[in-house]
Amino acid sequence: MSTGIAKFKPGDRIRVRMDDPPGHIRTPYYIRGKVGWVERVYGEFLNPESLGHSGDGLPKKELYLVGFYQNKVWESYGAPSQDRVYVDIFEHWLEPA
Amino acid sequence: MSDVHPVSNHLKAGEQQDHEHPRHELSYHAKRVYAIRELLLEKGVLTQEDIQRQIDYQEARSPANGARLVARAWVEPDFKARLIADPKAACAEMGIDATSLNEFVVLENTEKVRYLVVCTLCSCYPRPILGRPPDWYKSLNYRSRAVIDPRGVMREFGQGVADDVEVRVHDSTADMRYLVLPQRPAGTEGMSVKELEKLVTRDSMIGIVDALPAVPSL
Structure with missing residues (x-):
């Protein structure tokens, strides 16, 4: 599925940008600012931040499956430390960590 | 346009009503949807048949599709490998129309890892495979707690x-739709694919519970 132009590769450590722009955003608030790793590179998809406002979704954006340890996302996560949450995140929301 | 409930069975003028019927008030959003439907029909954009055909299509898609995929994957390792490598092609092979899914990912539960699917932002769901999502899947309660406390929600x-089992929650926030492949229950070795399909519930493919246990024959 990868198009080979992705900025990140599986295993790369990333941080989700801590930002709060107006509009239709598909990056959940709870994951912003959190550090995780790229699990898979899904390829390019239409940009929902454009589609959500009647735009054409272009240019397409690279989409990643990003993994996080639950106890790094929720301070109060009481369950075993190996538990994970995976979120599908577009490239412009990720920065190297 | 009136506020009369479009699906209620109203008495015609002149008919006598001998008992009280409960009044059902439409919500703001329901009124809006019905108003838009009336306008689309009035302006000839859609016909009543178009709407009925779409309703039939929505209703025809059900968890039975997912159950067929899972049961066959349990008995045929080669099919399971194909289902995981290219879920849409595996659907086509089974005559299941998954073409409306943008992308489709199968998550295989094992002894040591189990998956749970949620859409915290709305209600993204693999509809061609599982039909319409249950109300609880769309509830704010599930959407928030599935990520914060997945083990508690499963309990x-x-x-x-x-x-010692790792819980992996998938928050489907974009174009991917996720289907959990539950583990095959113990004691089902002698069962046919058709019998196995009955053990594969909708909820087991969301990942919230296991597939049903084999019922011992009496």
Whole structure:
């Protein structure tokens, strides 16, 4: 599925940008600012931040499956430390960590 | 346009009503949807047949599709490998129309890892495979707690998870749609694919519980 132009590769450590722009955003608030790793590179998809406002979704954006340890996302996560949450995140929301 | 409930069975003028019927008030959003439907029909954009055909299509898609995929994957390792490598092609092979899914990912539960699917932002769901999502899947309660406390939510559904089993929650926030491939229940070795399909519930493919246990024959 990868198009080979992705900025990140599986295993790369990333941080989700801590930002709060107006509009239709598909990056959940709870994951912003959190550090995780790229699990898979899904390829390019239409940009929902454009589609959500009647735009054409272009240019397409690279989409990643990003993994996080639950106890790094929720301070109060009481369950075993190996538990994970995976979120599908577009490239412009990720920065190297 | 009136506020009369479009699906209620109203008496015609002149008919006598001999008992009280409960009044059902439409919500703001329901009124809006019905108003838009009336306008689309009035302006000839859609016909009543178009709407009925779409309703039939929505209703025809059900968890039975997912159950066929899972049961066959349990008995045929080669099919399971194809289902995981290219889920849409595996659907086509089974005559299941998954073409409306943008992308489709299968998550295989094992002894040590189990998956749970949620859409915290709305209600993204693999509809061609599982039909319409249950109301609880769309509830704010599930959408928030599935990521914060997945083990607690599973416990409420009757599913305990041992501490040495890793729980992986998938928040489907974009174009991917996720289907959990539950583990094959113990004691089902002699069962046919058709019998196995009955053990594969909708909830087991969301990942909230295991597939049903084999019922011992009496």
